[in-house]
Amino acid sequence: MQVSPYxxxxxxxxxxxxxYEKLLGAKIEAILPHAGTPAGEHVPEDWQDKIMHACMTIGDTLLMASDCPPEQFAKPQGFKVSLQIDEPSEAERVFAGLSEGGKIEMPLQETFxxxxxxxxxxxxGTPWMINCGKSE
Structure with a gap:
């Protein structure tokens, strides 16, 4: 069994x-717009290029997503996508990239x-936690 955020x-x-692909060294496996699919018949013309389904691999995990019609969209809350990063310098690079144009909730720092x-x-609008653990 595998859990994959959507x-x-x-x-x-x-x-x-x-x-995300560029920043995280991920790989987009699929990115499907509505146009050219049976779903295209059910969305307005200005929605044809919006994404019906996308998935990417980040390390050995899968992240999936799609565009949500404006009348159905709700701000993400109650979760964060957590990245476990081995090297402090890489954690700093990724955090800086995600922070550009975003909102820092807790600055990247050493903790216990x-x-x-x-x-x-x-x-x-995606909430992230960046964690670079201490060796045991």
Missing amino acids: LFFRGDCRAAFEF WALRFGMVTDRF
Whole structure:
């Protein structure tokens, strides 16, 4: 069994996934717009290029997403996507990237459990936790 987060975006799923792919060294496995699919018949013309389904691998995990119609979109709350990063310098790089245009909730810093830990909501509205644990 595997748990995979599924994110909903306000129409900028493609931009978010392309950003995550570059920043995280991830790989977009699929990114399907409504156009050209049976779903295209059920969305307005200005929604044809919005993403019906996307998935990417980050390390050995899968992150999935789609664009959510404006009348159904709700701000993400009650969760964060957690990244476990081995090297402090890499945690700093990723946190800085996610912070650009976003909102830092807890600056990246050393804690009693981690060499680096911080929380940020990126410019696409996705909430993240970055954790670089201490060796045991």
